[in-house]
Amino acid sequence: MNPWITTPITAGLVRGAAELERTEHGLRPHRLPARARAQTPDPQLAMVEAQPSGVRVSFRTSATAVELDAVATRRVYAGIPARPPGVYDLLVDGRLAGQATVPGGNTLTIDLAAGSTSLDAGPAGTVSFTGLPGTPKDVEIWLPHNEGVELVALRTDAPVSPVTGGDRPVWLHHGSSISHGSDAASPSTTWPALAAARGGVELINLGLGGSALLDPFTARVLRETPADLISVKLGINLVNADVMRLRAFVPAVHGFLDTVREGHPTTPLLVVSAIHCPIHEDTPGPLTFDLAALRDGGQVKFVTTGDPAERAAGKLTLRVIREELAGIVTQRAASDPHLHYLNGLDLYGEQDSTDLPLPDRLHPDAATHRLIADRFAKLVFTGDGPFARGGARR
Missing domain, CATH: 2.60.120.260 (Galactose-binding domain-like)
Structure with missing residues (x-):
């Protein structure tokens, strides 16, 4: 039988x-x-x-x-x-x-x-x-x-x-390859998956490797997806793809957030800036493979081809983006009390890049995914964190 x-x-x-x-x-x-x-x-x-x-x-x-x-x-x-x-x-x-x-x-x-x-x-x-x-x-x-x-x-x-998420709040998250899970050990141990487990929430992960680029269609997906908690992690792809200058970046962020708010006017919304990435802190993109590392040792590593002097012409770096995002959220929060900001350096900062360096200069390893998840859960899901009360069920 x-x-x-x-x-x-x-x-x-x-x-x-x-x-x-x-x-x-x-x-x-x-x-x-x-x-x-x-x-x-x-x-x-x-x-x-x-x-x-x-x-x-x-x-x-x-x-x-x-x-x-x-x-x-x-x-x-x-x-x-x-x-x-x-x-x-x-x-x-x-x-x-x-x-x-x-x-x-x-x-x-x-x-x-x-x-x-x-x-x-x-x-x-x-x-x-x-x-x-x-x-x-x-x-x-x-x-x-x-x-x-x-x-x-x-x-x-x-x-x-079938089972559903039960009474767990739905956390909708958008970000780059790091949120997608690059170099995590397995799918349930990407930092968003680990943070969701610690926060007791139902994860919808819109981490899109190389593609957190303030695309309007992504904002519309966030707008139209039922969620109790929303976060958007912005920065690294905008620098390493070199897709826009400061003049376009600021209104693009406002437009992205405006679109999300059309569908979620009072949902807790968290803007997260990039974690520390030494090659892009003060140097613009675009990013490319380190062909010498590949040729000489078969190692996958990345290098940036920009020039720090290009910041004067409006090219973006991570330091510039963090400052602008903090300012945008401060400005908007005056009329949007459910909007919050988290500095990505609080998840992985300069000292962390010495203790747990990014193996390919861009993506965290499995241990660092766990570190980021632990810190995110503590800062966001507990105490006075923006997601601590779990949001209102839709």
Whole structure:
């Protein structure tokens, strides 16, 4: 007798995604809806929004064994050592109970020198978790934060039923690759995921690697997404992409916040500036790979190509952005008492960059994700923090 029960994967079983796209294999979670995706031709954004950071398959069951079939899409950069495959975290009643990776899948090869990409298709694979307690429990499978996923099939040895976030407030967060989870150990240990667990909130993670660029369509997604708590972390991508000058930056921030406020007029809204990043504190972008480090030691590191003197012409640095964001929030808070500011240096500052340096000069490692999460949770979710009372349920 076959003990497995196959349960169709539907939106009721998937949390943290904006929508699910039907593909030839199954369902692809997206963190931006189709309308937003249609408003930019940027392949970087298309890749990262389909990497399901913070997205999980959630259900209640008495099953002792769980299997999930999925097709991975992993990116590989020509000439750069491949990173390990993405991790699937199994949480049982909120506690990590297992980890696995999916074999097979697609490989997206990006040639930075030629400016080209190629896709090699591969088969679906399976993650399997066994030995679970046979009592009723909440199960979450956190999908990899750093590779694309198509969900194919869910199997268990007992029936499942959907679960929701219950009475937990919904925290909607937007940020850069650091919020997305770059170099975190696993999807449930990115700093937003850890902070959400400490704060007892339901996370929707709109951390978009390389893409926290004050895009109007992102502001509209924040506006239209039901949430009890909202945060936007701004700075590093605006510098390393070198997309605007100070003249455009200030009104763009105001416009971004205006749009969010159209849908959430009194929701606690936290503006967070960038953590300490030595290469961009006083030097503008654009950013590029350190080809010497790659050539000589096979190491992925970044360098900035800007000139500090260009600040006089309005080029942005992290120090400039922090000062401007603090001023913008102070100005707006006079008529918006639910708007708050958090200096990113309080999450990871200059001394931290000495004690726990950014391995590639840009992204924190797993230990630093935990440090940032601990500090964020303490400053924001406890005491007099802006999210301490959890917001009002919608």
